[in-house]
Structures are given as structure tokens and as C-alpha cells.
Amino acid sequence: MSDIRITNVHVHTFTANHVPRWYPHPLLVPFRAVPGVIRLLAAIVRPFSRDKADTLDRLYRFQQEAGAWRQSEILAGMRKHYPRNTRFVVLPMDMEPIGHGPVRKGLRHQHEELAALARDNPETVIPFATLHPDGEGRVAEVVHAIETLGFRGLKLYPRMGFAPDHPVLMEEVYPLLLSRNLPVMTHCSRGGVRGRGVVPARADRYTRPEAWDPVWERYPDLRVCLAHFGGQEDWRAYVEEGYDPKDEGSLERNWQRLIRHRIGSGRFPSLWTDISYTLFHFDDFLPFLRLFLSAETEEAERLRARVLFGSDFYMTRQEQLSERAVCFRLRNALGEELFRRIAVENPETWLGER
């Protein structure tokens, strides 16, 4: 069992120190100390707005971990669920510039703390840098994290309010990554954190898979992982509603299908995806994933080479199942060979180690 070395490409250890004071709304601040109320609100809001309910769920999970003030405490809680030699790609979050108030500790401090975590756990932690390209002094900070601290890739979160072809990224950040053969992890689902005033439609425009086309036009070799395999909403729609084969636009509207189609076509060799959150949170999607990955076609072979194992700890903390339990179910459902492919081999290729 422990003869393989798993790499979980998508986890978080950021703490309440890094979440803005008024996020997601000033009126909710009094309730932040009482997580039960946030859960209740999420349940009430869900029938009216999935997006708002999702934001509240996320806040609840932030609150659950808010007892931890150090990233090392969160890492310790997560490691218990995995074999000892497992590695984790740790993704920070730059929420300071999104208009929800100040953070206790700025990006520099978050990066430094993560660097210390990686120094203390060199076999375990693979640190990524992050930035909001509109934030002040961010390019210098990313250069510092990569060149001085030895960070191994970049995390982006376009939903917060920027496009992947933002000039700062195009002119200064992507060339640095390419010169060092480092990959990008980017949030790709319709839920999640949004900047203040960024309406869902605009957030989706920044987040959708096509938003990366201008980047690849210029940097075709930049390895980009669209996290969450399109997200739970699009998986839910695919599984429950199906699609009309005569409807020409249906492919573009469902990000799960679009990502699968694009990878399968072979025309997007730098496009990767991970199964974090979506497949960890909703195990009714698992049979579909297994089917997609195990077909005997050229398209499926390309997909098998581009899907990455990730969990999105601590966003995935379920009430009923531990991360360990979900992990074993997944491994069992996929079978040892497929699991090894997405959890051992593919992450090493994506990270540039092979």
C-alpha cells in the first residue's frame, strides 16, 4: 500500500489571518463566531441562490478551521488522513485586494509562513505562490517566493476579479514560470470566492476554460490545471439533466464536458484538470469519472494522462466522511492502476519532475 508515493495537488492551509475582516459581507461578521448560524443561513438561502449558499458554506469551512492560527496546525490535521510519504501541493490565497476589508497578515507573511512549513517538512510540502495581479507589489512578491524561497508553481483565483490574460500575468509572471518550467493551478468552478462587486456572470467569464485561450496562444507550453474538473454545478447538470445533442452551444455551457472534450481532442496539450472538491465532496459522480478514465479510446488515453488527484482540504471537510474515507472510496472505485496514474505519475509530470 505505501509502496506508492501519492501527490495531492490541491490543498489549503491558509488561516483566519488571511481572510479579510468583512468577508463575505459586513452583516455576517457578528455570526462568524457562531458557525451553526452560518450553516443555517446557507440552508435557507440555497433554494434561492446556489452561489450565495456556496459562499456561506465556504465561510462555514473557513470558520471551522479558524481555531487554527497557524498553517502548521492545518497541515498536521490533514496528514493524518494519508500515508506517511504523501506529498501536498499547498495553495495560498491572496484575498487582501478584493474589497472585503483588511487581512491580519499580508501575502508576504503568508508566503513566508508557508516557506517555513516547507522547510520543516521538505518531503511533504510543495509550496505554490499566489497573487491578485491588481494588488500592490505582487510581482516582486511572486519573484521572491519563486526565486528566493524556491516555490514550485503558481496558484490563481480569477473569480476574485481578474482575467487569466491580465497584462501583469502575461508580461511578467508567465515568462518567469516558463523559464523555470513551473505549472499553474487555477480555480475553475462556478462557486467560490468572488471579489466585492464582481457579479457571478463576470466571475464566470474570468473562470471559464476559454478564458485561457489568449494565454495559450502566446504561451502554448504553459502547463495549466483547471481545478475541480469544471465544478459541482456543471457535474450535477451533466449527471441529472443530460444534454441535447442537437444543441450546438451545450458543450461550451458545461465546463466538465468542455474540459473533457478539449483534453480528449489533443489540441490543448498544456491543459490539465484536477478532481478536487467536486469528486471529493460528491461521490455520486465517481462512477462517471471511472467511465471517462477507463474507456479504450484515444480521447480517454489523453484524459488519463491529464487528470490529477487533489482534494481541496479543508474545503472538503465533510460531516459524514473523513478525508481518509473519501480517499479510500476513490481509490477503490478507480482501481489501483488508474489511481496510481492520477495520484502518482501525472502529478510528477505536471510539476515538471519527470
Ligand SMILES: [Zn+2]
Ligand atoms: Zn481550492
